[in-house]
Amino acid sequence: MSKKLDRRKKYTRKVLKESLVTLLSQKTISKITVKELCEMADVNRSTFYTHYSDQYDLLEKIEEEIAEDMNQYLSSYSFNVEEESLQMTEKLLEYIKDRQFMFQTLLNENGDPTFEVRLRTIAQRFMINNWLEGQQLKEVDMTYLSTFVVSGAVHVIKEWIEYDVDVKQSPKEMAELINKFANEGLSCLE
Amino acid sequence: MSKKLDRRKKYTRKVLKESLVTLLSQKTISKITVKELCEMADVNRSTFYTHYSDQYDLLEKIEEEIAEDMNQYLSSYSFNVEEESLQMTEKLLEYIKDRQFMFQTLLNENGDPTFEVRLRTIAQRFMINNWLEGQQLKEVDMTYLSTFVVSGAVHVIKEWIEYDVDVKQSPKEMAELINKFANEGLSCLE
DNA sequence: AACTGTTTGTTGATTATCCAACACTGTGTC
DNA sequence: GACACAGTGTTGGATAATCAACAAACAGTT
Incomplete structure (x- = not known):
């Protein structure tokens, strides 16, 4: 059922999620940029796009x-x-x-x-x-x-x-x- | 002077260090296995060996x-x-x-x-x-x-x-x- | 309207990590 | 001694993330 996730994927998604929630405690989703999100998560921006299309997509997930x-x-x-x-x-x-x-x-x-x-x-x-x-x-x-x-x-x-x-x-x-x-x-x- | 580190390297070393310290709060270095260390850090064992030779080496670092x-x-x-x-x-x-x-x-x-x-x-x-x-x-x-x-x-x-x-x-x-x-x-x- | 700086998606080449498998060593047990 | 069992170090191929660069969209300034 739940396919085994590569550790790297797991980690990337985890930090991105955590970072978005942290940013959401400070500002609205529309004021959050993908760039600052990735900087906070310490993840390359290009990596973000291989997982999610934008902030809204991530929040959705x-x-x-x-x-x-x-x-x-x-x-x-x-x-x-x-x-x-x-x-x-x-x-x-x-x-x-x-x-x-x-x-x-x-x-x-x-x-x-x-x-x-x-x-x-x-x-x-x-x-x-x-x-x-x-x-x-x-x-x-x-x-x-x-x-x-x-x-x-x-x-x-x-x-x-x-x-x-x-x-x-x-x-x-x-x-x-x-x-x-x-x-x-x-x-x-x- | 300080060479720029790939984010992945930085992260890997960070979690390995944290994990070793955590384990050291529970047992002596000689009783700690590389295996459990990697499991706690959620890092592949082979990755460990690309950075350190063993627990002692890591502690040294x-x-x-x-x-x-x-x-x-x-x-x-x-x-x-x-x-x-x-x-x-x-x-x-x-x-x-x-x-x-x-x-x-x-x-x-x-x-x-x-x-x-x-x-x-x-x-x-x-x-x-x-x-x-x-x-x-x-x-x-x-x-x-x-x-x-x-x-x-x-x-x-x-x-x-x-x-x-x-x-x-x-x-x-x-x-x-x-x-x-x-x-x-x-x-x-x- | 032209100018400046910032964010955005996207790309290609490079590198690190993952994973599974391996043979090997040590340790304890019957 | 023979056995199972757990940890060790190492390998090769697959995959994910990295970085640097790009053109394009956008917002604010003068």
Whole structure:
């Protein structure tokens, strides 16, 4: 499935992604030049063009990757088995924690305004497929519910960032809290 | 003088050096294999051998580089002009701060026992060339003095590490303190 | 409008790294 | 001793990244 990447490719893409996110924390994508991006990443400009067509393309790829990861995590998510579920939540939290800066940047002023929407879409699809399976819900309720949950999640992430919450210190407790909330939320529907 | 290095070479050597120092914080040089070193650095083993012959060679190069840097800093050191001197001390402190982990590792149990000696030699040569210029000192005094100063410096570095002193927060005050001490020490000799 | 400096894609030749394979040495185990 | 196992150094061919150079587009200045 996932073809084995040459170390060089892996490294080049990694630093380019990191550099773009760093620059995005300072200015809007349209004000970022390929030149400064490559200088920051310490990568030859010609190399950049063998991977991406421009800044926008790179940003696209970054977000696609996140989307894939989120889907990956959410696809194996289930609230049936308690312990397994907790572990999944924990992993998801660690994933986010490791990319705190990235999320912060992409969700803030200079970031992509469509990014939050994309996250919302992913979560919405997940909720429809898993949580709300079997439930007979009006479409209005469904939309409202997913919007509510995702907004909450984004809000939580932003709060973590603002108050510099160290998720890693207690991912377990955090995971329990979140799962409990999710379950109670579900039971409230019945 | 300093030949222009290909970015790739620069990167390869950088990660290999970082990885070795990291490993040295865990075990002795003789227990470190080239294989695990390359795995940590994410560099092909064959690439390693195009740069260094073995772990010991790499460690050698790391220490040589530090020695060069220290010489560089110390060579442009003078206590004649007050402000300039302070700036030099400040830069030197920042240099050490940026490599705190490296110094810590090289000076500790797993590190190279000869490293402290090398530092001592450098400082000794410096003191003879600069500070003690013109002073009529017995060789015994000279050796004792340099040993005293370097031991002090190493001790200070180790204390910074242990008590996690943030040198960067006040390199200026720190620099003033050190220069003042150095000057008083010198005047004590007269 | 001409001028200056900067960024942009793109190219060709060069170089470094990768990878997989190899034979070799050392070390521990039955 | 015979055996498996892990690390060593070295090789050759494939591939990626480098660098320097280019024409073109663009923005700001005078």
